[in-house]
Amino acid sequence: MKTFAEFEINTDIMKGLDGLGFSVMTPVQEKIIPIVLNRQTDLVGLAQTGTGKTAAFGIPLIQLTDTRLKRTQALVLCPTRELCVQVAGDLNLMGRYVQKLKIVPVYGGASIVSQTEELRKGAQVVVATPGRLHDLIRRGAVDLSGVSWVVLDEADEMLQMGFQDELNAILAVTPDSKNTLLFSATMPREVAAIAANYMKDPLEIIVGRRNAGAENVDHIYYVVSARHRYQALRRIADMNPELYAIIFCRTRLETREIVDKLIEDGYSADALHGDLSQSQRDHVMHKFRSRNIRMLVATDVAARGLDVNDLTHVINYSLPEESSGYTHRSGRTGRAGKKGISIALIETREKHKIRAIERCLKKNFEEGRIPSGHEICKRRLLSHMEAVKKTEIDAEHIDPFLPAISKTLESLDREELIKRFVSMEFNRFLASYRNAPDLNTFEKTPPKKKTREAAAGKPYRLASRKKFTPLFINAGKKDGISPKRLMRDLSDAAGMPDVRIGRIEVNNTTSLLEADSRFAPKILQALKSLTINGRYVAVEIDRKTAIRNRPENRRYDSSTAKDRRKGQSRPA
Incomplete structure (x- = not known):
């Protein structure tokens, strides 16, 4: 690997890099810095987040800036406030010994008046989010007519967040003579369109493989039923005492x-x-970066632009809609040469999504087995014992108390002392995993002998060892019901979380849930007072009765029907 000293970088910038501890270049820096310094050309850089892209474009931009001029000469666009602040901070650190260099970040959520004032004083480099910069352009508060360089950082995320119109408007007011540097982890059609419309024969620099994930990330998926997904998450966390992770969900409610x-x-x-x-948001991120919290649960939109070092895991509690979304998620771990693990919790029917992601990443996933309670307890106990062994002893302060301690514990032999110590530390933990069930979901295999239906070419069902009773509920999608929500509400109301559940169907106005027939009468009795979203619902074994009990399907007398036709419906 090459060092920064091998390139013609200004001594003031080198001084800043030395202060940051930068000496050896990353592959993306080694490829891009000499091109930007020595050639007037557009460039597309495909590389994962965390590979050193900020220094790759930041060092040459600072060096090419004429600090004698106050006008804006370089523009860096970022998808989120967090990334904008971070990039501006990194550029300031790299250029802190460059005289008269002024870098101004502009982003939403801060005073537009103070940002306008900073721009009025002069800023050679502007780091901005598309929404706020577009607003400043419309107000006439920023002049981009002298821009020589435009950097689109994490362009794919900017487009996924819906900034296509703002990008078009911003790029339209920059000079045709500018050079554009586009950086992206993936190359979807929309990013390729930006390159085609606003760049002139760009060089393409690929670090790793196109649309590939980080090289240092292992990918594992666990097949688990929906009702056991949270328990599987807990077991993964408990099996990894040093876990420092982002857990991705699909919705803010989740x-x-x-x-x-x-x-x-x-x-x-x-x-x-x-x-x-x-x-x-800033308060949560401060706690996470300082490791006061070890697990950050986030949606894709909320987590965009976050740059957190040393994540051990990325956990996909729910898979993203697009394979490229998984690439972004998993790329947040395994940075700076360190190993990372990306985990997906899926149901059996989602295996095809894993195969699609494998094709996109050109990587194979490992199918993991959710650890048992015994395995977790053993792992945690041994991990704690290793920590005890490594604990430094402050003999000077402890020795005076040893005689009293020894006298207090003299009735205990070595084995009993160890057991009591372990019990004091782990009783609650051990109790939580006592008789813990196997959470792994295994695919059913078809019977060896075909049924008469199968022999006749008809589809067959596997015979179930357990009988289920269908329960019909007079609430559905329009009432805010989902299969997961339905299972949770039913198990909470019935007070029987371990009842076996069969098929679940949620339609617009009704839902079906198959429950273990042995408990059906007890469930029906318990659910007489069930409320969902603040209203009572009916749970019936007969589907017609459930449909009839929906409020809009109740019978009305003739006078009510007359009122309904007048738009003044009155329930009977």
Whole structure:
């Protein structure tokens, strides 16, 4: 690998790099820095987040900036406030010994008045989010007519966040003579369109493989039923005592539900979602970066632009809609040459999504086995014992108390002392995994002999060893019901979380749930007072009765029907 000293980098910049501990270049820096320094050309850089892209474009931009001029000469666009602040901070650190260099970040959530004032004083480099910069352009508060370099950092994320129109508007007011540097982890069609429309014969620099994930990441998936997904998450966390992870969910409601459960179960966790104010978001991220919390539960939108070092795991509690979304998620671990693990919790029917992601990443996933309670307890106990062995002893302060301690414990032999010590530390933990069930889901295999239906060419069902009774509920999708929500509400109301559940169907106005026939009468009795979203619902074995009990399907007398036709419906 080459060093920064091998290139013609200004001594003031080298001084800043030395202060940051930068000496050896990363592959992306080695490829891009000499091109930007020595050639007037557009460039597309395909590389994962965390590979050193900021220094790759930042060092040459600082060196090429004429600090004698106050006008804006370089523009860096970032998808999120966090990344904008981070990039501006990194550029300031690299150029802190360069006289009269001024770098100004502009982003939403901060005072636009103070940002306008900073721009008015002069800024050679502007680092901005598309939304705020577009607003400043419309107000006439920023002049981009003298820009020589435009950097689109994490362009694929900017487009996924819906900034296509803002990017078009911003690039339209920059000079045709500028050079554009586009950096992206993936190359979807929209990013390729930006390159085609706004760049002139760009060089393409690929670090790793196109659309590939980080090289140092192992990919593992666990097949688990929906009702056991949270318990599987807990077991993964307990099996990895040094876990420092982002847990990705699909919705903000899901993030809140999981965080509430994790905190209730004693884990250090917090949520990051779109309902948080900027100050709340900053507070959560400060706790996570300082490791006061070890698990950050987030949606894709909320986590975009985050750059957190040394993550051990990325956990996909729910798979993203697109394979490229998984690439972004998994790329947040395994950085700077360190190993990382990306985990996906899936149901059997989602295996095809794993295969699609494998094709996109050109990597094979390992199918993992959810650890048993015994395995977790053994792992945690031994891990704690290793920590005890490595604990430094402050003999000077402890020795005076040893005689009293020894006298207190003299009635205990060595084995009993160890057992008591372990019990004091782990009784609650051991109790939580006593008689813990196997959470792994295995695919059913078809019977060896064909049934008469199969022999006749008809599809067959596997015979179930357990009989299920269908329960029809007069609430569905339009009432905010989902299979997961339905299972949770039913198990909570019935007070029987371990009842076996069969098929679940949620339609617009009704739902079906098959429950273990042995408990069906007890479930029906318990669910007489079930409420969902604040209203009572009916649970019936007969589907017609459930449909009839929906409020809009109740019978009305003739006068009510007359009122309905007038738009003044009145329930009987």
